[in-house]
Amino acid sequence: MTTYRLSHLDALESEAIHIIREVVAEFEKPALLFSGGKDSAVLLHLAVKACWPQRLPFPVVHVDTGHNFPEVIEYRDLQVETLNLRLVVGSVQEDIDRGHIVEHPTPGATRNRLQTYTLLRVLEEGGYDAVFGGGRRDEEKARAKERVFSLRDEFGQWNPRAQRPELWNIYNTRHRPGEHFRVFPLSNWTELDIWQYVEQESVPLPQIYFSHRRPVFRRGGMLLAVGPFTQPRDGLAEEVAFEASVRYRTVGDMTCTAAVESLASTPIEVITETAVSRVSERGETRADDRFSEAAMEDRKREGYF
Amino acid sequence: MELLRFATAGSVDDGKSTLIGRLLYDSKQVFEDQLEAVEASSLARGDEYTNLALLTDGLRAEREQGITIDVAYRYFATPKRKFIIGDTPGHTQHTRNMVTGCSTADLVVLLVDARLGPTEQTRRHATVASLLGIRHLVLCVNKMDLVDWDRKRFEAIRSEFDDFATRLQVTDLTYIPMSALQGDNVVERSSEMKWYDGPSLLHHLEEVHIGSDRNLIDFRFAVQRVVRPISSDLHDYRGYAGQIASGVLQVGDEVIVLPSGFSSRVEAIETADGPLTEAYPPMSVLVRLADELDISRGDMLCRPHNQPSAGQDLSAMVCWMSEAPLRPGAKLWLKHTTRWARALVRDLQYRLDVNTLHRDQDATELVLNDIGRIDVRTTVPLFYDEYRLNRATGSFVLVDDATDATVAAGMILRPTT
Numbered sequence: 001m002t003t004y005r006l007s008h009l010d011a012l013e014s015e016a017i018h019i020i021r022e023v024v025a026e027f028e029k030p031a032l033l034f035s036g037g038k039d040s041a042v043l044l045h046l047a048v049k050a051c052w053p054q055r056l057p058f059p060v061v062h063v064d065t066g067h068n069f070p071e072v073i074e075y076r077d078l079q080v081e082t083l084n085l086r087l088v089v090g091s092v093q094e095d096i097d098r099g100h101i102v103e104h105p106t107p108g109a110t111r112n113r114l115q116t117y118t119l120l121r122v123l124e125e126g127g128y129d130a131v132f133g134g135g136r137r138d139e140e141k142a143r144a145k146e147r148v149f150s151l152r153d154e155f156g157q158w159n160p161r162a163q164r165p166e167l168w169n170i171y172n173t174r175h176r177p178g179e180h181f182r183v184f185p186l187s188n189w190t191e192l193d194i195w196q197y198v199e200q201e202s203v204p205l206p207q208i209y210f211s212h213r214r215p216v217f218r219r220g221g222m223l224l225a226v227g228p229f230t231q232p233r234d235g236l237a238e239e240v241a242f243e244a245s246v247r248y249r250t251v252g253d254m255t256c257t258a259a260v261e262s263l264a265s266t267p268i269e270v271i272t273e274t275a276v277s278r279v280s281e282r283g284e285t286r287a288d289d290r291f292s293e294a295a296m297e298d299r300k301r302e303g304y305f
Numbered sequence: 306m307e308l309l310r311f312a313t314a315g316s317v318d319d320g321k322s323t324l325i326g327r328l329l330y331d332s333k334q335v336f337e338d339q340l341e342a343v344e345a346s347s348l349a350r351g352d353e354y355t356n357l358a359l360l361t362d363g364l365r366a367e368r369e370q371g372i373t374i375d376v377a378y379r380y381f382a383t384p385k386r387k388f389i390i391g392d393t394p395g396h397t398q399h400t401r402n403m404v405t406g407c408s409t410a411d412l413v414v415l416l417v418d419a420r421l422g423p424t425e426q427t428r429r430h431a432t433v434a435s436l437l438g439i440r441h442l443v444l445c446v447n448k449m450d451l452v453d454w455d456r457k458r459f460e461a462i463r464s465e466f467d468d469f470a471t472r473l474q475v476t477d478l479t480y481i482p483m484s485a486l487q488g489d490n491v492v493e494r495s496s497e498m499k500w501y502d503g504p505s506l507l508h509h510l511e512e513v514h515i516g517s518d519r520n521l522i523d524f525r526f527a528v529q530r531v532v533r534p535i536s537s538d539l540h541d542y543r544g545y546a547g548q549i550a551s552g553v554l555q556v557g558d559e560v561i562v563l564p565s566g567f568s569s570r571v572e573a574i575e576t577a578d579g580p581l582t583e584a585y586p587p588m589s590v591l592v593r594l595a596d597e598l599d600i601s602r603g604d605m606l607c608r609p610h611n612q613p614s615a616g617q618d619l620s621a622m623v624c625w626m627s628e629a630p631l632r633p634g635a636k637l638w639l640k641h642t643t644r645w646a647r648a649l650v651r652d653l654q655y656r657l658d659v660n661t662l663h664r665d666q667d668a669t670e671l672v673l674n675d676i677g678r679i680d681v682r683t684t685v686p687l688f689y690d691e692y693r694l695n696r697a698t699g700s701f702v703l704v705d706d707a708t709d710a711t712v713a714a715g716m717i718l719r720p721t722t
Contacts, residue, residue, distance in 0.1 A: 017589035052577035174709040
């Protein structure tokens with residue numbers, strides 16, 4: 001006899017599909033932020049399912065910091081080709097070249113905060129009124145309080161004190177010209193849910209999410225790749241290059257994303273490791289959250305992802 | 306693994322954030338770096354012990370003022386269930402957060418201070434939970450360590466609250482004596498209260514039966530989108546996308562479309578993963594019908610002999626969520642299932658005093674956080690059920706014209722005559 005019960009993954013999937021369909025039905029010009037990270041990979045997978053059998057009726061937007069892992073760009077381009085997507089790229093480098101934003105003079109300095117300018121410029125130029133993001137509430141304390149449909153003012157800013165109440169699954173999409181929504185269909189997913197779903201659905205991911213050999217060094221307790229933007233600094237005892245088997249738990253810029261030592265080469269093996277991990281994914285691998293206890297809240301207020 | 310969504314509520318100092326911190330911490334959901342950050346903050350604030358409340362108070366203003374401002378969602382899992390917590394702030398003025406947290410919850414955990422017993426706030430929260438259709442209520446009598454783990458004190462609180470709860474529509478009421486601070490009866494059974502033979506809170510959350518809470522009888526399906534791909538290989542394809550609100554739908558079922566009243570037969574139930582023979586809540590699917598009918602977003606599919614109420618005049622309980630008061634004559638936007646309508650508030654029948662459950666029929670307006678019964682007329686017909694019988698088709702939100710803000714949560718009672 002059937003029990004008419006959905007597993008937690010199927011319930012989360014159905015909720016996300018419902019959200020995506022509400023956006024397609026009620027907005028004029030949606031877009032989906034696609035970084036090539038695992039959350040945006042799952043988000044894209046869900047969007048394709050929500051719109052099936054139609055082709056995705058909106059573009060994917062990538063903010064290219066110029067500091068990306070080459071594997072991620074390759075993966076992005078392959079997805080665009082396979083799924084027949086429209087890709088819009090916002091280039092941070094171009095905005096720097098045009099003098100719109102100024103880079104920190106240190107070589108290889110993070111462009112994390114600079115992305116916000118490029119993101120907002122691309123969104124404004126595209127005239128998008130709803131932008132899907134892969135943010136999850138379990139990632140970070142400020143995100144835990146954000147709505148699924150999160151209003152941004154004319155400046156792209158988030159005001160945490162003036163959020164609309166969000167009731168049942170009835171989403172208030174009304175907004176004025178110039179305002180837009182960030183929509184987070186993965187709000188209720190955890191890192192473990194994402195990996196279990198990747199496994200269940202065989203969602204393709206960039207190879208760097210799985211164990212591979214790579215030259216790395218330690219900085220501030222984190223494991224950074226030796227690459228064009230990050231090298232061990234001379235004279236610092238901690239910063240000595242060595243080769244290790246690593247994978248990434250999150251994928252941001254090469255300058256601010258750290259690896260973890262791991263032999264996990266399949267989603268199942270990653271799930272096993274994630275289930276017993278004692279350090280949060282952002283704490284372990286993201287230098288960009290370490291500025292202050294409110295680093296994420298401050299960046300979100302400015303219009304960050 | 307099954308999903309359980311619950312909301313937590315309590316007065317400011319009942320130790321709610323501590324309880325959640327404890328649930329996350331003791332079920333090993335708190336990562337070391339998060340705990341280190343909390344320990345450092347506790348030290349900086351001069352707290353005497355690691356303040357687990359800081360795990361949940363995410364916004365700068367909250368940490369500065371030591372209070373929780375907004376509903377925060379937290380996640381944890383045990384081998385038995387995955388849990389989503391809607392942590393709602395406890396200040397008197399935040400009924401609207403409680404309503405928000407309850408709207409998606411299966412169960413509510415209410416905290417009372419063992420020294421004080423149930424307060425006005427406790428009764429208010431229980432009333433709101435009941436109004437929002439919550440069937441499972443857990444009253445955690447916290448800070449038992451401060452009353453020497455006294456069984457008589459616990460029993461007195463239980464008996465006092467039992468009297469009050471008879472007036473509510475909560476069918477499952479559980480009492481647990483605990484100390485969130487010390488972890489007694491949160492995850493592990495307390496060794497201090499041998500006289501208590503019930504489960505710990507976590508054990509109760511893992512075991513409570515929620516499978517029967519869903520409505521599997523009355524099939525309702527609000528159309529989200531009409532899918533008609535413009536492509537040569539799917540030339541004649543026409544599917545209706547939506548989420549099963551209630552009931553079970555099977556291929557071959559006769560269905561009727563509202564408002565047109567035309568009927569047809571379910572030819573296929575589809576998803577990107579392939580066709581299904583049946584679908585049930587809360588599945589998101591595509592439905593294809595045997596006949597080509599004129600159907601658009603906001604229309605509803607149901608069974609010919611089991612239809613929702615249809616009409617433009619209805620009566621509802623609302624929780625008002627705006628600084629500007631609601632008065633009869635107000636014109637607002639209303640969103641119900643996938644349908645938007647304009648709504649005119651024709652009458653305010655009464656304001657409910659949530660502490661005494663007294664109905665004030667002389668009330669002329671509802672102010673922020675008030676709950677009351679209103680009569681509404683809409684520009685287009687709605688297809689709805691009584692909220693008590695069907696949360697998905699019995700709920701709506703009201704939206705202000707000028708600000709676009711969500712200003713009320715509505716729970717439909719019945720049609721007005």
